[in-house]
Amino acid sequence: MFHRFANPTRFLRLANAVLPWVTGLAVLLTGAGLYFAFGASPPDYQQGETVRIMYVHVPSAWMAMFGYAFIAVASAVGLIWKHPVAHVCALAAAPVGACFTLICLTTGSLWGKPMWGTWWVWDARLTSVLVLFFLYLGFIALANAFDDAARGEKASAILALVGAVNLPIIKFSVDWWNTLHQPASVTRIGMPAVHSSMLIPLLLMAAGFTMLFFSLVIVRARAELAGRRIDALRSARIHADTARNVADGFQG
């Protein structure tokens, strides 16, 4: 299935066809999510109005993990099948995932202060998400650290795969260790422990953020592919100019 999109031209044709739809859906779903988050959902019986931070915090956390899983899969595809578009997609997704992780951390901190009485604790859940943020930054830095783009791709892809162990650690940290952070209440076996009035805005925001993620990945992948074409054209031109100068030199 991946093979069909390994060709940048075919990938771009598909991506451009999809782009207006995911962008439109991102706006619609996030808009609906905001309406339910602020207008049509009640305050929590324990947490009061601060529960409204949940509607940005939890979907951001999901996107932070989804984004990293996306990068790990794309990196694996790039390493195994040598698909150039896979690395481009991984590189395009990294800043998007990093931004969602940053939002998750800051909104969590702003929720923790009124509810737990502290901005931050070094417990398993919070620390593993902070590690995720640094993994994103490391991936971006490593991908851009080499003059030879292919070496940067390989090194960063390996980092992405090694760092993927952090994902199950984040997911199960609330069950494995004692923590201030509450355990999962939506992705439980059986029924979610969240009332539908709060589940609806949560899922709408998550769906909207997912669409925004793909919209941004497409935009950034287009920029990355255009950048590579520019570099290729420029170096081809420099080679052509040098060859012409050498030829002229021999003649003169």
Add this chain to the structure above:
Amino acid sequence: MSDIVNMGGHGGYIWTAWGIALVVLAVLVAASVKSMRARERELARLEAEAPRRRRRGNTPEAGSETGRENG
């Protein structure tokens, strides 16, 4: 209205959280779109330039070595 701003005394936390999310995402979207437009414009310019160069390079070749000797 003041209920919405105040949010049961936690308005500061709630609106700062949403504000940060909005600003981070807005900056990300703006930077991504700007970079895509700039690079695609640059690429279009280079690609429009390339055939002209090749044609210029080809013209002397059509007239064999004369073009180069004059140049």
